[in-house]
Amino acid sequence: MAGTGTAHLREHDARLTVEDLVVEFRTKGGHTVRAVSGVSFDVLPGETLGIVGESGCGKSSVARAVMHLPAPVSGRVRLGSVSLGELDAGALRRSRVAMQIVFQDPVSSLNPRRKVKDLVQEGASIWGQGSASSRSAAARSVLDAVGLDPDVVWNRRPHELSGGQCQRVSIARALVMEPELLICDEILASLDVSVQAQLLNLLRTAKGERRLSMLFIAHDLAAVKNISDRVLVMYLGKVCEVLDVGVLDRPVTHHPYTRLLLESVPVVSASRVAPVRGSAAAQDLPSPIDPPSGCRFRTRCPLATDRCAAEEPVLEAKADGQFVACHEVP
Numbered sequence: 001m002a003g004t005g006t007a008h009l010r011e012h013d014a015r016l017t018v019e020d021l022v023v024e025f026r027t028k029g030g031h032t033v034r035a036v037s038g039v040s041f042d043v044l045p046g047e048t049l050g051i052v053g054e055s056g057c058g059k060s061s062v063a064r065a066v067m068h069l070p071a072p073v074s075g076r077v078r079l080g081s082v083s084l085g086e087l088d089a090g091a092l093r094r095s096r097v098a099m100q101i102v103f104q105d106p107v108s109s110l111n112p113r114r115k116v117k118d119l120v121q122e123g124a125s126i127w128g129q130g131s132a133s134s135r136s137a138a139a140r141s142v143l144d145a146v147g148l149d150p151d152v153v154w155n156r157r158p159h160e161l162s163g164g165q166c167q168r169v170s171i172a173r174a175l176v177m178e179p180e181l182l183i184c185d186e187i188l189a190s191l192d193v194s195v196q197a198q199l200l201n202l203l204r205t206a207k208g209e210r211r212l213s214m215l216f217i218a219h220d221l222a223a224v225k226n227i228s229d230r231v232l233v234m235y236l237g238k239v240c241e242v243l244d245v246g247v248l249d250r251p252v253t254h255h256p257y258t259r260l261l262l263e264s265v266p267v268v269s270a271s272r273v274a275p276v277r278g279s280a281a282a283q284d285l286p287s288p289i290d291p292p293s294g295c296r297f298r299t300r301c302p303l304a305t306d307r308c309a310a311e312e313p314v315l316e317a318k319a320d321g322q323f324v325a326c327h328e329v330p
């Protein structure tokens, strides 16, 4: 199991299981970009898995591949016991009711011509769920739950709302479908800090009340730490580390890349984890078209040895439920 990088998958009844996911794109120049290269993880009912890593490491590609938007080049995605790769197009569309995704840009992800009442009821209308009056009642209730007064916003269009209000509408659109899995892809990135805090609170409440499983994707480790139960750290299309959130700021040994990420987060005391030395933070991410041999992080890693160039590390179990892919972490 360790050889496939799936050693950290647990034997519980996971709500989402992702195994050896591979996502590729063709560039205009005719190259193949392997954006996601054998990523595996699972998410239990009611659990939030944070996914962090620098821009371009493949977080959004993972999110879309989980939804099969489009399907991955290879790998398996299971929602409960249903394997998405085995579904026909109609069944796949139906399965997406149970998997909702909210994107970063709240304004452009909402149809500007539609009113809030229609935006929030759209999914249920398409799938013919309930009567018109029950859909309307559910929409009002979920708007209330995300902190919007339905009487105020009901007939408004996205341009009449703030960015934070639009993001609440996007979350309401997702929650009204009563999903089993909610994927949040950088949903806080364009919002100010007080709105970010409010949205994190509402997601935490939704998670508690609905036993919602979440994938919470962000650059910002502090936000991820706030909402997640476990954290998966990605670098250049691969998993470096998977750990319980409680371990993040404990003096345990992290992957050198996780240390680099932690260094830039004031919430986590930098003195409690060994800092990454040198100028790794300033160096560019290598291209996924031609990634380094062996460990992909080695070109920026202060601990790199010859072995790291020759041999790719696999995820191995460490203390406290932590899984690390690094030759140099004891």
Ligand SMILES: Nc1ncnc2c1ncn2[C@@H]1O[C@H](COP(=O)(O)OP(=O)(O)OP(=O)(O)O)[C@@H](O)[C@H]1O
Pocket (backbone or CB within 6 Å): 025, 026, 027, 033, 034, 035, 053, 054, 055, 056, 057, 058, 059, 060, 061, 062, 219, 288
């Ligand atoms: N449609 C596409 N065509 C070609 N390459 C793509 C496409 N989408 C993503 N990529 C490339 O795949 C890699 C992963 O991109 P992805 O958007 O998944 O990363 P990310 O971690 O979500 O980044 P960000 O945090 O900036 O959203 C990057 O190298 C990116 O340039």
